Amino acid sequence: MILCAGESLIDMVPEQGSFRALPGGSVYNTAIALGRLDETTSYLWPISRxxxxxxxxxxxxxxxxxxxxxxxxxxxxxxxxxxxxxxxARYSFYDEGSAGRMLHAQDIPPLPTGISAIFAGGISLVPDPCGAAVESLIERHHQTLPVMLDPNIRPFFIPDPAAYRARLARLMAMSDIVKLSADDLAWLCPDLSDDEATTWVLSQGPKIVLRTGGESGARAFWHGGTISAPAIRTTVADTIGAGDTFNAGVLASLRRQNLLTKSGLARISPAGMQAALTLGAQAAAITVSRPGANPPWAHEMPA
Incomplete structure (x- = not known):
């Protein structure tokens, strides 16, 4: 079972001069996408009454x-x-004292034995106490469970960039897979090119770095070299949830190939990596073709 630990929220999406309330959040979207892809998934985040x-x-x-x-x-x-x-899509957050933000490490129950991997990221990593709680969760389990991290960086949400860069450095060192967009890399390493920044992230400890670029597709960097997968052409409604769905597709593919383990990620082949990137791109293409974060169900995926 893949555990997704991180924020859920309500996206207030513009619609005909008003706003439509839609469930969302980076990690929440990935959990939904995994479930819809028929992957056994668990979610961890405070839910308001x-x-x-x-x-x-x-x-x-x-x-x-x-x-x-x-x-x-x-x-x-x-x-x-x-x-x-x-x-x-651009976002403004109303988060002070919210259900998720006030998560403490002691609020996280012991993980059941069925958890086989952890996915974390999003704005849940930024503020405390919730950011420290997620970091503590990963610190306790990263030596036995594979960890995928997607910071999904929102610069306007980060009051102390130096402290957050330090947290991300600690988290990347404990992660097996780190996924970053071009915007993420530009914020994380503003004085480096994308390739230099990717090399630096790899040097922090992850086995695999995934770099996404919207229409330019995705690339994977790891001990086997570099693999690219083009974006799937589609009519774009909006990009809400695209990267989150990509993450789910990658995780689903790795799990189906029996590679979503510490040893599996250490021995992944170019073919295995290509399959993971391709499934991620296929799932994301369906999400961007319709409004809001609306990931595909398994029956909607290409055969």
């Missing part, structure tokens, strides 16, 4: 995601107000 919390639980249940590790709380759900420039 407010009306938005009920909205968040619905899609998780529908996708078959286990929510037994989610603490319930009376604190309010985080809101993300979305603005669209063309098809590109």
């Amino acid at each position: 407010d009306a938005f919390g009920k909205m968040l639980l619905g899609p998780l249940t529908e996708a078959g995601v286990d929510t037994s590790l989610c603490p319930r709380t009376d604190r309010l759900t985080t809101l993300a107000v979305v603005t669209l420039t063309g098809t590109e």
